[in-house]
Amino acid sequence: MKYWLLLLCLLLPIVSFCKGETMSPSIQEIKKRHENRLLTLPSVVSVGIGRDKDGNPAIIVGLDGSHPEIEAQLPGSLENYPVLVEVVGPIKAQ
Amino acid sequence: MEQDLTAARNLLRKTRDEMLTRANVVAVGAGYKFTGGEKTSTLSIVCSVTKKIPASELSSRDMVPETLDNIPTDVFESGRLRALQSPTERFRPAPGGVSIGHHEITAGTLGCLVKKNGEMVILSNNHVLANSNDAQVGDPILQPGPYDGGRFPNDHIADLTQFVPITFTESPSDCPTARTVADLLNTISNILGSDARLQVIREQVTDNLVDAAIARPIRVEDVSNEILEIGTIGGTTQGELGMAVKKSGRTTGFTTGEILQVDVSANVQYGQNQIARFTDQLMAGPMSQGGDSGSAVLDENNQLVGLLFAGSDQSTIINRIENVFSTLGVTV
Numbered sequence: 001m002k003y004w005l006l007l008l009c010l011l012l013p014i015v016s017f018c019k020g021e022t023m024s025p026s027i028q029e030i031k032k033r034h035e036n037r038l039l040t041l042p043s044v045v046s047v048g049i050g051r052d053k054d055g056n057p058a059i060i061v062g063l064d065g066s067h068p069e070i071e072a073q074l075p076g077s078l079e080n081y082p083v084l085v086e087v088v089g090p091i092k093a094q
Numbered sequence: 095m096e097q098d099l100t101a102a103r104n105l106l107r108k109t110r111d112e113m114l115t116r117a118n119v120v121a122v123g124a125g126y127k128f129t130g131g132e133k134t135s136t137l138s139i140v141c142s143v144t145k146k147i148p149a150s151e152l153s154s155r156d157m158v159p160e161t162l163d164n165i166p167t168d169v170f171e172s173g174r175l176r177a178l179q180s181p182t183e184r185f186r187p188a189p190g191g192v193s194i195g196h197h198e199i200t201a202g203t204l205g206c207l208v209k210k211n212g213e214m215v216i217l218s219n220n221h222v223l224a225n226s227n228d229a230q231v232g233d234p235i236l237q238p239g240p241y242d243g244g245r246f247p248n249d250h251i252a253d254l255t256q257f258v259p260i261t262f263t264e265s266p267s268d269c270p271t272a273r274t275v276a277d278l279l280n281t282i283s284n285i286l287g288s289d290a291r292l293q294v295i296r297e298q299v300t301d302n303l304v305d306a307a308i309a310r311p312i313r314v315e316d317v318s319n320e321i322l323e324i325g326t327i328g329g330t331t332q333g334e335l336g337m338a339v340k341k342s343g344r345t346t347g348f349t350t351g352e353i354l355q356v357d358v359s360a361n362v363q364y365g366q367n368q369i370a371r372f373t374d375q376l377m378a379g380p381m382s383q384g385g386d387s388g389s390a391v392l393d394e395n396n397q398l399v400g401l402l403f404a405g406s407d408q409s410t411i412i413n414r415i416e417n418v419f420s421t422l423g424v425t426v
Binding site (some may be wrong): 028031035036039044045046047048049051052060062064068071086088089091092093094 | 204219221226257299305335336354355356357358359360361362363364365371376377382383384385386387402403404405406407408409
């Protein structure tokens with residue numbers, strides 16, 4: 001038991017150190033983490049990665065029409081990446 | 095200058111009929127001579143040809159002389175001249191960009207030719223060639239599609255050989271318990287005076303990567319390796335944010351756009367009540383309409399980037415070509 005505790009004490013700082021070293025998650029990872037939830041919201045038809053007007057990467061949420069009540073539910077950013085809302089219209093197989 | 099033009103015109107009138115009998119010459123006219131790709135200020139008699147052929151391979155009768163009555167000539171490779179045809183018409187050979195469809199659909203677009211096990215096959219969408227999963231391998235494919243007048247057997251161009259099934263997310267549930275519960279709650283809601291109703295659906299979100307299918311032409315001579323208004327494909331490349339793209343389709347013809355989003359996940363409507371979730375898509379601005387589905391999407395260097403399959407008033411949704419090729423096991 002004592003041995004295990006000792007090992008744990010040794011491992012913990014290493015693990016936390018390594019964690020601090022890892023890069024912050026990419027915009028792709030952040031998008032993937034949130035897209036299923038976003039795509040089940042009514043009138044959300046797409047979630048993708050584009051650029052904001054300054055050319056910075058942004059998560060872009062597409063709506064099938066103008067829905068201020070849905071827009072109000074959407075976050076302004078997700079883990080430091082801006083979220084932009086665009087009305088793209090209903091997406092149909094053509 | 096005026097004099098030069100008058101002289102060239104007079105000469106043209108005299109020689110055009112004879113010039114047009116020479117091999118490969120499809121048009122004659124008066125125009126500035128090009129030397130080394132640069133336009134010069136010299137007026138010349140321009141002979142347009144289907145193909146430039148080395149003088150050594152031409153008989154002296156077919157050769158365009160350097161000058162005619164002291165007026166220089168120029169040879170311009172215009173290719174074959176054709177009356178412009180609408181993409182909804184019947185084409186033999188059929189290039190990419192024209193109307194095509196499974197015999198039970200309306201019409202979509204023939205994307206391009208690809209190779210499957212060394213054989214040339216037609217690439218388009220599942221919902222164009224395989225009626226959104228509701229088809230059998232071997233079903234007849236018509237060019238033009240049925241909506242554009244294509245009929246079996248006269249317009250039968252190919253047979254369906256393979257399609258990637260589309261998984262739809264929502265379908266009315268067949269679970270009796272769930273329906274009983276919903277009915278009960280709806281009754282209560284009704285008693286309470288609410289208009290809200292519960293509907294039981296089976297939700298199974300499965301991601302699709304492509305809406306793609308291939309069909310084998312009955313005769314190789316009936317299809318062409320070119321894409322209408324675009325030409326031949328120069329390989330494939332990955333679609334990237336900001337890339338300029340183009341397509342040639344049955345409804346809107348040749349259009350251009352820009353890739354505005356990548357890594358797109360989207361809910362796409364099929365018909366009235368079916369929805370399919372797609373991931374890893376490219377989104378361009380509006381550059382298509384119903385009937386353009388199946389169009390090949392290329393970059394500025396004619397490299398294949400994707401397969402167009404859906405869109406809205408403000409967007410065009412495109413399968414990545416690498417996903418299309420790997421799921422179907424095809425190459426350019």
